[in-house]
Amino acid sequence: MFLPSFASLPPPAQPAELAQVISPSQAELLGTTITPDLSSTTPISPEPTSDLTAPRPLGEANAETSVVRDQPLEVTADRQEFDLMRRLFNAIGNVFLRFKEAELTADRVQTDIDAQILVAEGNVTITRGDQVLQGDRLEYNLRLDQGSLTNARGVVNAARVDQDLRLTAAPDSPPIRPLPGLDQRDTVLQAEATETFDRLRFEADRLEFDGRRWFATNLRITNDPFSPPELEARAQEAIAEPLNADETLLRVRRGRVVFDQRMALPIVLRRFVVGRPYEILPFEFGYDERDRGGLFLLYRYRALNTPNIQITFLPSIYLERIISNDVDLFDAKSYGAAIELGHRFTRQTRVRGYGFLNTLNPNDWPSTSRAGVDLFHNIDARNLLTISAIYRPRIFNRSLGEQEISSLFGGTFSGTGIPLSQGLALNYLLGGQYITARSDDPSLPPKPSLGRLQAGVTLNWVMPIWRGTPLPPTRTQGLRYSPRPVQPFLEFYSQLGGVVNYYTNGSTQPALTLGAGLRGQFGHFARRWFDYTSFELGFAQTFGEPSSPFLFDRVSDFSVLNIGFLQQIHGPVRVGTQLQINVDTGRVFDTNIIVEYSRRTYGVVFRYNPDRQLAAILLRISGFNWRGNADPFSSPGLGTATDGVIRSN
Known part of the structure; x- marks a missing residue:
């Protein structure tokens, strides 16, 4: 309130x-x-x-x-x-x-x-x-x-x-x-x-x-x-x-x-x-090459909004399909629709559902629609039980690119950021699912249905090297272009993790990962030229075998270099990129190009990922319980697989 x-x-x-x-x-x-x-x-x-x-x-x-x-x-x-x-x-x-x-x-x-x-x-x-x-x-x-x-x-x-x-x-x-x-x-x-x-x-x-x-x-x-x-x-x-x-x-x-x-x-x-996150923009632009043919315009209509239940309809028009003359304005393939559902049973238990129709032609729905429902129960602030039933989610698996799961049903029990000592935190995951997805194993059908059991644990350690002093929170200094004063810093981070996937066809995919890197930011983002630089440089080595029968969770990148930076150019304008490189093959994947216009009370961010064929123009508003407009990168139908573990958006 x-x-x-x-x-x-x-x-x-x-x-x-x-x-x-x-x-x-x-x-x-x-x-x-x-x-x-x-x-x-x-x-x-x-x-x-x-x-x-x-x-x-x-x-x-x-x-x-x-x-x-x-x-x-x-x-x-x-x-x-x-x-x-x-x-x-x-x-x-x-x-x-x-x-x-x-x-x-x-x-x-x-x-x-x-x-x-x-x-x-x-x-x-x-x-x-x-x-x-x-x-x-x-x-x-x-x-x-x-x-x-x-x-x-x-x-x-x-x-x-x-x-x-x-x-x-x-x-x-x-x-x-x-x-x-x-x-x-x-x-x-x-x-x-x-x-x-x-x-x-x-x-x-x-x-x-x-x-x-x-x-x-x-x-x-x-x-x-x-x-x-x-x-x-x-x-x-x-x-x-x-x-x-x-x-x-x-x-x-x-x-x-x-x-x-x-x-x-x-x-x-x-x-x-x-007191509840919300959106205020009537129309939202996005770019999704795979599902929507490129540039699209979406309208968000909140049909029901009670303290415990929310139902939102999201009709959309595919502008690039129409402009490129792939379809005409009156073709059912020029339009799509989605629905988002949310219900909170208690403070600890809630359910989230979504449905997506790529076209308004019912004949296309079996092969182009996507849907899912997730039940979340917070055991406490750091431990979460999740039960999911998902139809045709999109999973990005690093250099293997985007894969599709035909269906998934199962649950996970996870914990994040559990503090063990100063700078040391524990994450863990236990889960089991029944999955139908694409496989290239000649002993299996093209889309086998298998059970998968999964267990993983990760230790993350952060060691501060240097902390600078932020500028005073005044109009011309610390809060000139940022919603809070920028504190320069430099820190070292490391990671030790392991995960084991067991499949009901007898396959087992273990993976052990060691990683370390440096990240930091310099400048205060207060002067008009080149007064802010943030960076991250890390390396991760995975030990294991690519033995998953599926493509969506197969480990394929064993030596990965992570690079990221964001640089102020002039005034509130910053540009940057994030990318990963397979050191063994030299292949670059999961590249994000970022252009940002930042003010202390609001900001506009353009983000483009050529590997996922997604782009978004996002509006940030500080305070007001503003959640932001639609982001194709954060769609519930998208996920990322790293070393065999799916991280849902």
């Missing part, structure tokens, strides 16, 4: 509690000393609860704290006044008001005791934990828990908003600074909090709230701590309502994302579950 919930405002106070706002130890009222007998007046509570004691002389304001029905209330102001006839309490000048864990500051606060309506004016600030909300005028009905704030602006810590809004003890709040407007220039909001982009600024012409719901007009939200912001999400109207402790339903009207105050992209989705 990244928008303010007015559960952070004080809950309706009891009328008797409001009476305690009147400082019993003060005595000047409108410059005149009075000592009326309040015990005979009408009680402040609509229903009599107790008589009030006579006020003592009013003086210049001091902090007063009273406890009524276990509800503490504290008021501090330069001057406090009570109008006995109109039943109004006024606090004037540097007003500080504490409601449970919420704090309110303003130039002036007036409370109608009988109606239980509070009006705060001038530099109004409401604080609760890391939640900060400011405005010009606050009207709040204490009895109905309803109100409004004009010219609202504030800051929300998205990572701990739920903690801040609970009615429990809140941490001490830092001193409140005036929040910079989104249109102001050369301002920064608490630079020490900008490295994670968890703090989001927002503005609205008017913010109305009712219980836990709120309604905003002309809402603007940015993940940029500087003004004017590089990126804004805007909506003419927005309504938010919490669904549970972690998620909020947000409905928007006429939403759009604005880049650098110039270019805007519409937000087609009108309903978001904040």
Whole structure:
């Protein structure tokens, strides 16, 4: 949840509690000393609860704290006044008001005791934990828990908003600074909090709230701590309502994302579950030579989006097939479709499914469609049980290229990143599957169906050699082109792993791998020219025999050199490549070409792999629970086989 919930405002106070706002130890009222007998007046509570004691002389304001029905209330102001006839309490000048864990500051606060309506004016600030909300005028009905704030602006810590809004003890709040407007220039909001982009600024012409719901007009939200912001999400109207402790339903009207105050992209989705990854782009381009004939255009339609169930349809049009005149616009082979399903049974157990139709011609579906379903159960944070049933997945097996599995059913039990000591971590895998796939073994059919048992373990060790100092997180230094300050480093890594595959035809494929390398990055990505270089240079040696009856998991590359680098050219533009080389044969495979336009709040990445015949244009947005647009490289129907082990995307 990244928008303010007015559960952070004080809950309706009891009328008797409001009476305690009147400082019993003060005595000047409108410059005149009075000592009326309040015990005979009408009680402040609509229903009599107790008589009030006579006020003592009013003086210049001091902090007063009273406890009524276990509800503490504290008021501090330069001057406090009570109008006995109109039943109004006024606090004037540097007003500080504490409601449970919420704090309110303003130039002036007036409370109608009988109606239980509070009006705060001038530099109004409401604080609760890391939640900060400011405005010009606050009207709040204490009895109905309803109100409004004009010219609202504030800051929300998205990572701990739920903690801040609970009615429990809140941490001490830092001193409140005036929040910079989104249109102001050369301002920064608490630079020490900008490295994670968890703090989001927002503005609205008017913010109305009712219980836990709120309604905003002309809402603007940015993940940029500087003004004017590089990126804004805007909506003419927005309504938010919490669904549970972690998620909020947000409905928007006429939403759009604005880049650098110039270019805007519409937000087609009108309903978001904040706290859950989502996409906002209406159309997405990609390149897939094998399944889609090259360049394609995809539309993402979220048909169902509940806290536990998501169903998304993805119709697509194959632009390159049409442009090259392979098919015409009205041919069923010019279009494709996909569906993605997700259901969360518990916090630990979820299921994911997908289906892909290469064409809309039903006669082609048996040979061109792909589908799969995976059941995941997290034993704990590092151990995972997976059960899969997959039809025709694509597996890239290094120099053997892309292979296809006709069908796979089975399960794995795996653990990743299990720490053993400083810099040393363990990964393991145990699994069994029943697989039908292509084989070149003359003693077997072209596509045999065999069972496969698999066991593997890997030790990874990382030794830091050098760590540089990142630049300060300011607009012109550490956060000029990056969402967080770049820390230069150099480290050595090594790997020792082994895996054994056993097949029901009697074949066994063992493999032992030793690997080591250097990786690091230099520069701070803050100057305009050549101020960032990252690299990786590693070598892996595998000992074993290519004895798998299948092609998709056969070990074929025994001496592999891994090379990668990314270099800033000018400003936010970086280019680079990643590739692997079979040292024995000299063959280069799995080459990735990368061109990136990077800003601190967003970025655009072009990635092309000629070996897999895939390309993508990916949009990065920092914060906002943004997952990114469709990436053909991360399709659930794609996987990579390394030394006989499939790593699914």
